[in-house]
Amino acid sequence: MYDLVIIGAAAAGPAAAIYAIRRGLNVIIVSKDTGGEVALSGEVENWPSVIHTTGVELAKQFTDHIKHYNVPLDEGYEVTSISQEGNYHSVHAKDYAGKEKIYQTKAVIVASGIHPRELNAIHEKELKGRGITYCTVCDGPLFKGKVTATIGAGNSAVESALMMGGIAQKVYVLTKYGPDENNNGFPKAENILVKKMMATPTIEVVHYANTTEMVGDTKLTGIKYTDSKTGEEKELAVDGAMVHIGVIPNSDFIDCAQKDEGKQIKVDRLCNTSCKGIFAAGDVTDIPYKQISIAVGMGATAALSAIDYINHFEE
Secondary structure (H helix, E strand, O other), X not given: OEEEEEEOOOOHHHHHHHHHHHOOOOEEEEEOOOOHHHHOOOEEOOOOOOXXXXXXXXXXXXXXXXXXXXXXXXXXXXXXXXXXXXXXXXXXXXOOOOOEEEEEEEEEEEOOOEEEOOOOXXXXXXXXXXXXXXXXXXXXXXXXXXXXXXXXXXXXXXXXXXXXXXXXXXXXXXXXXXXXXXHHHOOEOOHHHHHHHHOOOOEEEEOOEEEEEEEOOOOOOEEEEEEOOOOOEEEEEOOEEEEOOOEEEXXXXXXXXXXXXXXXXXXXXXXXXXXXXXXXOHHHEOXXXXXXXXXXXXXXXXXXXXXXXXXXXXX
């Protein structure tokens, strides 16, 4: 029987674990990997006290921190469901071989994060991993000296373009917004990043672009899109496509917690969910700002709330 099971090992999960273990709780982290979306971030320049780092390095530091405190970590297990028996919870998880493991606990913190949203373009699924990637940090170096396209209009898309601007021969950036719209057609991105992207000579922004089809037989050779202003269908010859159009919460395994229309878990300011004894933190929640520093703060808040709950736990 655990006091606390933490689901996820990206940013919110390790933060919660550090607070829990320092309070003497019998805690374990269950996660299919470490780092999560943090490790998939490119350059990180908004982490307080560190002027510049990378997502990979920051994720490693988070993992090293929980190892320093000897926090138990079951990596390689994906949580499939949570069931309740009285005031206790059973967290069901499976490894990559399908072997099931069940964790009995008094409280749970869901910090399972998010995963990339797909375009649902023609031939996207067939060409995934054959020129199409959702992680520029992971796969961008494979396209050195080639022609690539980044699809999206947020920070992750702009960061992808900036990274590829120093790797690829030519980088197209496809945004569905026009150049006269907020922030040069990138309304969800930081202005400083957009300015840097627009000043990069290897990058060309394509506005009003609605991607419709990925072209290629055994590997990606092009992208088809519709110009929403003219209605014209166009095609770009590319060797690689980086898709960064948003994310989906990893919340399907929990049924009792209330969620919004986007499957984000609803929480109050103390990270309580609608399920007694279950808390949530980080990008999986309905907090609108998906930032590493916010996820860490929420992880600490969720841990303190869970500690208070466990201190008053009734059998």
